[in-house]
Amino acid sequence: MSSLRVLGIDPGLTRCGVGVVEVARDRSASLVHVGVVRSSADAPVAERLAAIARGIREVLDAHRPDVVAVERVFAQHNLHSVTGTAQASGVALFLAAERGIPAATHTPSEVKAAVTGYGSADKRQVQAMVARVLRLDALPQPADAADALALALCHAWRGGSSAQAHTGEAALTPAQRAWAEAESRSRRTRVART
Amino acid sequence: MSSLRVLGIDPGLTRCGVGVVEVARDRSASLVHVGVVRSSADAPVAERLAAIARGIREVLDAHRPDVVAVERVFAQHNLHSVTGTAQASGVALFLAAERGIPAATHTPSEVKAAVTGYGSADKRQVQAMVARVLRLDALPQPADAADALALALCHAWRGGSSAQAHTGEAALTPAQRAWAEAESRSRRTRVART
Numbered sequence: 249m250s251s252l253r254v255l256g257i258d259p260g261l262t263r264c265g266v267g268v269v270e271v272a273r274d275r276s277a278s279l280v281h282v283g284v285v286r287s288s289a290d291a292p293v294a295e296r297l298a299a300i301a302r303g304i305r306e307v308l309d310a311h312r313p314d315v316v317a318v319e320r321v322f323a324q325h326n327l328h329s330v331t332g333t334a335q336a337s338g339v340a341l342f343l344a345a346e347r348g349i350p351a352a353t354h355t356p357s358e359v360k361a362a363v364t365g366y367g368s369a370d371k372r373q374v375q376a377m378v379a380r381v382l383r384l385d386a387l388p389q390p391a392d393a394a395d396a397l398a399l400a401l402c403h404a405w406r407g408g409s410s411a412q413a414h415t416g417e418a419a420l421t422p423a424q425r426a427w428a429e430a431e432s433r434s435r436r437t438r439v440a441r442t
Numbered sequence: 443m444s445s446l447r448v449l450g451i452d453p454g455l456t457r458c459g460v461g462v463v464e465v466a467r468d469r470s471a472s473l474v475h476v477g478v479v480r481s482s483a484d485a486p487v488a489e490r491l492a493a494i495a496r497g498i499r500e501v502l503d504a505h506r507p508d509v510v511a512v513e514r515v516f517a518q519h520n521l522h523s524v525t526g527t528a529q530a531s532g533v534a535l536f537l538a539a540e541r542g543i544p545a546a547t548h549t550p551s552e553v554k555a556a557v558t559g560y561g562s563a564d565k566r567q568v569q570a571m572v573a574r575v576l577r578l579d580a581l582p583q584p585a586d587a588a589d590a591l592a593l594a595l596c597h598a599w600r601g602g603s604s605a606q607a608h609t610g611e612a613a614l615t616p617a618q619r620a621w622a623e624a625e626s627r628s629r630r631t632r633v634a635r636t
Contacts, residue, residue: 293547294510297532298539316488321525331515331528338491338529339536345492353487 252407253280255313256400257304257340258392259321261287261332264300264340265392268311269382271404279382281311282393293335301339308347316344317403319395320353354402359395362402374398446601447474449507450594451498451534452586453515455481455526458494458534459586462505463576465598473576475505476587487526491533498537510538511597513589514547548596553589556596568592 251272258265264287268280285303287296307313318341321334337353344351357367363377375387375394381401388394445466452459458481462474479497481490501507512535515528531547538545551561558571569581569588575595582588 292545294535294539294545297536301536301540321528330524334515334525334528335532335535338532341488341529342491342495342533342536345486345488346495351486351488 252315252404253311253313254400254404255307255311255316256396256398256403257316257318257337258395258399259318259333259337259340260392261293261296261300261329261336262289263390263392264303264336265390265394265396266304266307267388267393267396267398267400268307268313269397269400269404271401275405277381277401277404279384279397281307282388282397283307284390284393293332296332297335297339300336301343304340304343308343308349313349315403316340316349316351317399318344318351318353319359319399320355322355352403354399354406358406359398359402362405363398371395446509446598447505447507448594448598449501449505449510450590450592450597451510451512451531452589452593453512453527453531453534454523454586455487455490455494455530456483457584457586458497458530459584459588459590460498460501461582461587461590461592461594462501462507463591463594463598465595469599471575471595471598473578473591475501476582476591477501478584478587487529490526491529494530495533495537498534502537502541502543507543509597510534510543510545511593512538512545512547513553513593514549516549546597548593548600552600553592553596556599557592565589 251270253268253270256267256269264285266285267282269277270280271277285300287299291299318337321330321337341351341353360369360374361367363369363381364373366373371391375391378384378394378397378401379387382397388397445464447462447464450459450461450463458479460479461476463471464474465471479494481493485493512531515524515531535545535547554563554568555561557563557575558567560567565585569585572578572588572591572595573581576591582591
């Protein structure tokens with residue numbers, strides 16, 4: 249396989265981010281698709297899950313990912329909405345398995361660390377990095393869409409990172425290198441911006 | 443519709459209880475099917491959800507319920523396992539919606555109150571009542587199977603309870619009447635048993 253096509257899914261009942269990236273062996277990445285699947289808060293939960301599922305299946309049909317990466321849901325966070333988020337993640341993982349597509353989950357910290365080099369990076373930093381790596385003119389909007397792309401990038405890069413650590417080449421991912429550069433630039437401009 | 447066929451689902455990744463009951467207009471109920479769908483704790487979560495989905499679809503195909511009732515998952519309880527439970531409930535609700543079958547959720551307290559008359563009844567009391575109402579020779583095992591039947595009974599009875607309250611007949615459901623009788627009997631025998 250000369251490149252890996254990854255569908256990242258940021259699960260949610262109200263907004264479910266979906267992002268497809270194609271990542272080459274040299275770790276360069278390009279945008280294939282990004283969007284948000286929505287469902288109405290007025291609909292019964294089963295109908296909402298069915299709407300989310302229709303949207304995810306459309307992406308699977310249109311873009312044929314090699315693998316699906318879903319954000320891992322923690323019960324500790326956002327007790328109020330975690331049930332709906334977990335339900336949507338369950339449907340997303342099931343849809344991948346149903347089609348025989350490998351599926352993985354990644355924690356928010358893993359995604360942040362893979363994309364920016366910092367496990368505690370804030371959302372804006374992650375979005376800026378995603379835009380930079382994928383050579384987008386603007387930050388992906390809404391945040392759920394950007395998160396889905398970040399997940400997809402995380403999955404593709406983490407898959408190769410342990411192998412690369414053994415060869416000794418490229419201790420930083422391309423994103424991490426770019427981040428280090430951007431960070432040093434932002435240190436010089438931060439005072440002017442805020 | 444002379445009777446209502448309800449599939450109750452007690453969601454879980456390791457054991458997912460499924461129970462189908464047929465409830466007549468006079469609220470009498472009979473057992474159609476009861477079982478547990480299992481998945482291996484060693485399998486990836488997506489595969490586990492797919493296994494649960496296969497089991498639920500088999501029940502939908504074999505027994506054609508009019509409605510599906512799923513236990514409502516609360517993030518407050520069992521933080522450790524709630525994510526998997528919520529994921530399984532999401533898949534169950536989605537499978538119903540996908541087939542155009544109405545789906546509802548009920549809280550454990552609603553189920554206990556509908557089946558035994560007490561929102562704080564313990565599991566054993568619920569199981570005993572389910573066995574009695576469905577005229578089973580033994581308590582349904584494991585507990586997940588009994589819980590699924592209790593959910594199905596709860597849904598069928600609650601659906602009719604507000605209408606019946608207006609007619610003035612049957613202030614207690616058959617289960618509640620039977621429970622009241624059983625309870626008065628148990629008061630007389632409790633000392634001898636413990």
